[in-house]
Amino acid sequence: MPPTFVPGAVDYEGAMARDFNAGRALSANSLAVWRAAFEPYLTRAGRVVDVGSGTGRFALLLAEWFEVIVIGVEPARGMRDVAATLGKHCNVFYVGGRAEQLPLGRESLAAALLSNVYHHIADRAASARELKRVLQVGGRVLIRGAFAGRLGEITLFDHFPEAKAVCEQFPTLEDTVARFAEFGFEFEAVKRVVQQTCASLKELADRTRLRADTTLVLMTNESFAVRQAALERAAASETQPTPVIDTLDLLVLRRVAA
Numbered sequence: 001m002p003p004t005f006v007p008g009a010v011d012y013e014g015a016m017a018r019d020f021n022a023g024r025a026l027s028a029n030s031l032a033v034w035r036a037a038f039e040p041y042l043t044r045a046g047r048v049v050d051v052g053s054g055t056g057r058f059a060l061l062l063a064e065w066f067e068v069i070v071i072g073v074e075p076a077r078g079m080r081d082v083a084a085t086l087g088k089h090c091n092v093f094y095v096g097g098r099a100e101q102l103p104l105g106r107e108s109l110a111a112a113l114l115s116n117v118y119h120h121i122a123d124r125a126a127s128a129r130e131l132k133r134v135l136q137v138g139g140r141v142l143i144r145g146a147f148a149g150r151l152g153e154i155t156l157f158d159h160f161p162e163a164k165a166v167c168e169q170f171p172t173l174e175d176t177v178a179r180f181a182e183f184g185f186e187f188e189a190v191k192r193v194v195q196q197t198c199a200s201l202k203e204l205a206d207r208t209r210l211r212a213d214t215t216l217v218l219m220t221n222e223s224f225a226v227r228q229a230a231l232e233r234a235a236a237s238e239t240q241p242t243p244v245i246d247t248l249d250l251l252v253l254r255r256v257a258a
């Protein structure tokens with residue numbers, strides 16, 4: 001039996017908050033490719049909500065890259081505490097809250113980013129309804145991450161197949177598009193974004209050791225130890241650094257008139 005993924009049950013306080021930025025660092029290449037992917041939708045867009053903003057890394061980047069005002073909405077105090085230490089930007093604000101009940105006004109925003117968040121939302125229908133309420137007509141929802149059934153080009157899963165079995169329980173792209181269609185959003189685009197996540201297997205092993213990832217956290221300690229040891233051996237025998245290349249999705253949905 002694969003480990004069971006339960007939306008809303010992963011603990012983002014404590015060790016996950018402490019290790020998140022090291023375990024999930026964004027390489028220079030990742031920054032460049034994601035900036036290019038977001039750029040058509042966010043440049044000088046106005047006010048943007050970063051739903052599940054975590055440690056605030058994308059909130060800060062969006063404000064810097066696109067000259068937007070960013071409101072980061074994040075339920076875990078531990079993640080918000082790290083965000084408060086990460087750096088400040090005059091156009092970035094954080095608030096406690098959840099996707100299902102956004103602490104934001106009606107039609108007050110031009111766009112929403114959900115980066116590696118949508119699968120965590122326990123009531124996804126409520127989140128789509130809330131996004132419809134807070135976005136202006138024509139506003140975009142950008143969903144960054146991995147969808148079930150589209151996981152073939154993620155290197156982590158070559159080394160941790162049990163983690164892939166967790167990720168296969170995430171929503172599919174088709175279900176996500178259909179869910180948002182119920183609440184007045186139309187499909188605009190899906191981009192396959194190819195990033196160099198790390199420069200070597202050694203760097204990958206240094207990250208996975210921290211288990212700052214839902215799919216690794218849900219593995220049993222025994223199977224994690226076996227897979228991590230095998231990755232460490234592969235990393236130790238690397239004569240040339242092997243770049244770790246992954247493909248993730250960016251789904252773009254557009255709010256249409258009611």
Ligand SMILES: C[S@@+](CC[C@H](N)C(=O)[O-])C[C@H]1O[C@@H](n2cnc3c(N)ncnc32)[C@H](O)[C@@H]1O
Nearest residue numbers: 012052053054076079098099115116117120121
């Ligand atoms: C994998 S982290 C992603 C953080 C950030 N978006 C990033 O890409 O760096 C997932 C975040 O979603 C948050 N989260 C979980 N359930 C949520 C919900 N119902 N509404 C909003 N955020 C939620 C978690 O607390 C956590 O900070």
